[in-house]
Amino acid sequence: MTVQLNRESAIEDPDRGLVRQATQGSIQAFQQLFERHHRRVYGLVWRLAGNSEMAQDLTQEVFIKLWGNLASFRGESKFSTWLHTVATRVALTELRKNKRWQQVRLTGEAGYADTLEYQESADLSELDQLIRRLPAQTRWAFVLHCIEGLRHEEVAAEMGIAVGTSKAQVHRARMMLEEWLSDDDSE
Amino acid sequence: MKKLMNLLFSVSVAAVLYAAPTAAFAAQESVDKRLDVPANVVVTIENMRGEVEIIGTEETYAQVRGKLDEYATGMTFELADNNLTIRVEMPARGNFSGNHGSELEIHLPSSAELNISGVSSDFVVRDFSSDVQLNTVSGDIHAHSLRGKLNLTSVSGDIQSEKLTGRVTLKSVSGDIDDRDGAGSNASYSSTSGDIDVRTSVSDISAESVSGDVMLDLQSVSNLRLKSVSGDVKATLALTRNGRISANSVSGDVELLFSGAVDANLEANVSGGGSIVNDVNDARVEESKWGVGANLETRLGSGSGTIELTTMSGDIILRKK
Amino acid sequence: MTTANEKLARLISEAADGKDTPQPGHDLWRGIEHSISRSGRRRGRWLNWAWASAACAVLAVGLVTFNSMQSSPGTATPQSELLLTVLNQQHEQQRQMLLSHYQTVGWDGKSGYVQQELEQIRASIHEVSEQLIEEPNNRQLWQLLQWLYSKELELLESQFKVNEQLQQV
Numbered sequence: 001m002t003v004q005l006n007r008e009s010a011i012e013d014p015d016r017g018l019v020r021q022a023t024q025g026s027i028q029a030f031q032q033l034f035e036r037h038h039r040r041v042y043g044l045v046w047r048l049a050g051n052s053e054m055a056q057d058l059t060q061e062v063f064i065k066l067w068g069n070l071a072s073f074r075g076e077s078k079f080s081t082w083l084h085t086v087a088t089r090v091a092l093t094e095l096r097k098n099k100r101w102q103q104v105r106l107t108g109e110a111g112y113a114d115t116l117e118y119q120e121s122a123d124l125s126e127l128d129q130l131i132r133r134l135p136a137q138t139r140w141a142f143v144l145h146c147i148e149g150l151r152h153e154e155v156a157a158e159m160g161i162a163v164g165t166s167k168a169q170v171h172r173a174r175m176m177l178e179e180w181l182s183d184d185d186s187e
Numbered sequence: 188m189k190k191l192m193n194l195l196f197s198v199s200v201a202a203v204l205y206a207a208p209t210a211a212f213a214a215q216e217s218v219d220k221r222l223d224v225p226a227n228v229v230v231t232i233e234n235m236r237g238e239v240e241i242i243g244t245e246e247t248y249a250q251v252r253g254k255l256d257e258y259a260t261g262m263t264f265e266l267a268d269n270n271l272t273i274r275v276e277m278p279a280r281g282n283f284s285g286n287h288g289s290e291l292e293i294h295l296p297s298s299a300e301l302n303i304s305g306v307s308s309d310f311v312v313r314d315f316s317s318d319v320q321l322n323t324v325s326g327d328i329h330a331h332s333l334r335g336k337l338n339l340t341s342v343s344g345d346i347q348s349e350k351l352t353g354r355v356t357l358k359s360v361s362g363d364i365d366d367r368d369g370a371g372s373n374a375s376y377s378s379t380s381g382d383i384d385v386r387t388s389v390s391d392i393s394a395e396s397v398s399g400d401v402m403l404d405l406q407s408v409s410n411l412r413l414k415s416v417s418g419d420v421k422a423t424l425a426l427t428r429n430g431r432i433s434a435n436s437v438s439g440d441v442e443l444l445f446s447g448a449v450d451a452n453l454e455a456n457v458s459g460g461g462s463i464v465n466d467v468n469d470a471r472v473e474e475s476k477w478g479v480g481a482n483l484e485t486r487l488g489s490g491s492g493t494i495e496l497t498t499m500s501g502d503i504i505l506r507k508k
Numbered sequence: 509m510t511t512a513n514e515k516l517a518r519l520i521s522e523a524a525d526g527k528d529t530p531q532p533g534h535d536l537w538r539g540i541e542h543s544i545s546r547s548g549r550r551r552g553r554w555l556n557w558a559w560a561s562a563a564c565a566v567l568a569v570g571l572v573t574f575n576s577m578q579s580s581p582g583t584a585t586p587q588s589e590l591l592l593t594v595l596n597q598q599h600e601q602q603r604q605m606l607l608s609h610y611q612t613v614g615w616d617g618k619s620g621y622v623q624q625e626l627e628q629i630r631a632s633i634h635e636v637s638e639q640l641i642e643e644p645n646n647r648q649l650w651q652l653l654q655w656l657y658s659k660e661l662e663l664l665e666s667q668f669k670v671n672e673q674l675q676q677v
Binding site: 324342343360361379380395397398414416417433435436437438456458459460495497499500 | 652
């Protein structure tokens, strides 16, 4: 996974000064970067994870990793774009590990997590409520392509799947979502 | 300070005991017994509650002096061949909630081999030159100047020891282990939640802990094995030419502080969120870019020894003194 | 009336514009600051605790089955996962045997003693197992896992023994 997403050319980056200070060790500057960007990061990882507990852990993990790796940001893209790539990768790495592990174990202990999720669903948008019901890989492809705007080639590279698979997953996601939307409307 | 408090406390307890009418207390039977024993005597000592001090002497007899537990039904003190049994006899059942456990001082030839057990009994053992096996549950253990195969275990009590020589195994669950000025062939320390603090010249050492921290002040080490779950492990040491160090932890940090030159192939691996700090040479730590983890492989000096360090999410820190 | 198709397009476009994005329920900075301000010391522990609850459930349920193994798609190293499954299974059997043995002699298995450490060990077994799926060739990790198994059994055993002895005092 070495593909660097690089859609903006060297534009004026409002974060550049803070990034430089943070790279030199300023936690205050880093906190400002966190304040500016963590909501967007949280939104992204929430949609990838499909639950808030994991999303909180992942958001923290993203920023902790970011702190240790700020020096590798070379300013070839906007910081916010780069951060988004970082967040995607950290989230997918962790989620894949988590998912594979879940497949190796017996299911049947989801009760508590389900209860939590049910309680929080009131605050979610209609789309986010439905996104959670998508299977993990389908959800990741849908979120990255349709909401985050990555091309299928980029989605495929991030997820480690074929481009065709990415397209198929996004198609599947749309079909499922449309079906659920019309179910809801007819109720 | 603690000693002073203890002293004040025992003085005041003594004063109260002295002043109070004896009938107010369950009677504690006094004992003073003596038996001649062979030099190769094997001694079994059992005392459920209280404090027992066991001292090695140059004499050829065994002597027990002091007071028995307020609930004791008597004391067994008998020699069969070279087996000596000293046992404070307690009723088979009962609720032993009173405060007066045994207070005994036992003198034995320093060549005696010891098997000691208790429940809430504290033990002080000093000046022996043969094997010692000691188990207590909630009592503290103080061991001084012992030489041989030494197995000391307490569950929730602390273990404090000085000048232990031979093959030393100290084990606690929630109590702390503090071992000073050890020598001899090897030493092994194990705790669950208690801390382990060791200063020794033993060269073959293993230490493991679940959540307790491990702090080792070592000299020249030929073999060091460290394991921890969440406790931090820190060792100051020099490594012999063909020495081996292996350390594994889950989330605890592993820190090695080298005094003097090190000759070893070093491999350090962090799988999760931790990082590797290398202040020993110029080798770069490879951080897998966005995958998780970090890795360091480097040769120190001639590379004759081996150092393998692994943590899941703890940090690995390598420094020179 | 909009069709489901049009509605979905609208919802996606709103989400892409950042409308109604899910928001964190509480302050996340403190955990981050704690982790980074100690120059990485103890970093990652919070993640362990996040795993802890899940891990307890995993080990309580315990057995991993061949069926679920085989249905798991895209596994790069099925052999190591198989080994892991077998090891976890064996450990769980030993653990259950130990517990049922003690239960037959009248211990209900309830004791607050070393409970926290036992939970930590279970969380760690979970975490290390998971990592071994990623790093099947990490010999030290396999050793760590074996040690955690033995440590858990040892603690369970000591828990019983202490319970028995302390009841007298």
